[in-house]
Amino acid sequence: MDKHREEEQTQQQQQKEVGKADASSNEQQAFVVPVDPTLLQYIDECIHNIRPLPTTQEQAAALARSFNGFLIS
Numbered sequence: 001m002d003k004h005r006e007e008e009q010t011q012q013q014q015q016k017e018v019g020k021a022d023a024s025s026n027e028q029q030a031f032v033v034p035v036d037p038t039l040l041q042y043i044d045e046c047i048h049n050i051r052p053l054p055t056t057q058e059q060a061a062a063l064a065r066s067f068n069g070f071l072i073s
Helices: 002-028 037-049 056-072
Strands: none
Touching: 037 056
């Protein structure tokens, strides 16, 4: 009976170790966001051209126009 219990405990310990190894490998392979130069250029243009406009209405209209051009190009 003791031998059977020891085997179960050994199996449980091995499963815990495998689980820990899986968790540590997942931590090491964190997702890295790819750089999108087109999006960065669009954001930069919006900051420089749309943000300075005096009203939110003008900003919204300019943003809509710029986004339409972004989709076409």
